[in-house]
Amino acid sequence: MVHSLHFPQFQEREYTQMAGIQRSKLPVLRVGKTATEPIISITDNGQIRFNKLAAEVFGDSKSVMLYDFNDKRELSIVGYTGKLPKGWTEEDLFALPAPSEDAAKHKGVYINAAAALRQLGYDYKASGSQNFKELGMNKEKRLIRFTVPAGALAKIPSAPRAPRKPKEATTAAAAGKPAVAAEAEGELDLTI
Numbered sequence: 001m002v003h004s005l006h007f008p009q010f011q012e013r014e015y016t017q018m019a020g021i022q023r024s025k026l027p028v029l030r031v032g033k034t035a036t037e038p039i040i041s042i043t044d045n046g047q048i049r050f051n052k053l054a055a056e057v058f059g060d061s062k063s064v065m066l067y068d069f070n071d072k073r074e075l076s077i078v079g080y081t082g083k084l085p086k087g088w089t090e091e092d093l094f095a096l097p098a099p100s101e102d103a104a105k106h107k108g109v110y111i112n113a114a115a116a117l118r119q120l121g122y123d124y125k126a127s128g129s130q131n132f133k134e135l136g137m138n139k140e141k142r143l144i145r146f147t148v149p150a151g152a153l154a155k156i157p158s159a160p161r162a163p164r165k166p167k168e169a170t171t172a173a174a175a176g177k178p179a180v181a182a183e184a185e186g187e188l189d190l191t192i
Contacts, residue, residue, distance in 0.1 A: 038056075041132070042132070046125075054137070057139050063079075063090070064079050076143060077143070079143075081142060094111040095111070122148050122150070123151055
């Protein structure tokens, strides 16, 4: 008999016999943040980062062009599809990092654009890391457009990180102690 399980769906059935715990009946727990909207971030070291949803616009492009900076301070970033504008070479492109083999670990992409941002008049060092959510996107043209502010923005306040604690052995195996089997409680028969 199962006397206590600390799951809300089993609280009413405290004294019933169970055949197992079905994954579909358990609450969904999310770890970390999940992208819900496309965002471009400019970091304090001059990287332009695209979250997973923004990076989908580039498709399978391996590099991008910073293109068409207009008088409204809108910067267009275009995924390279094999067609270059007149006077451009492949060395003029910004390379995207190769995607991870594991698609679940692939969170987004970035380009190193510090020199380009300085040329556009944006002070990324004084601004700190900033997020830009107002994006114009076109998947067919592999295009993202956003406004690059002039000068510096006010830094986003952030809490200082606490110093890391030194790693210590927390498990019996890591501490060099032999593992001891735990005693089973109640009438739980797991024979096959």
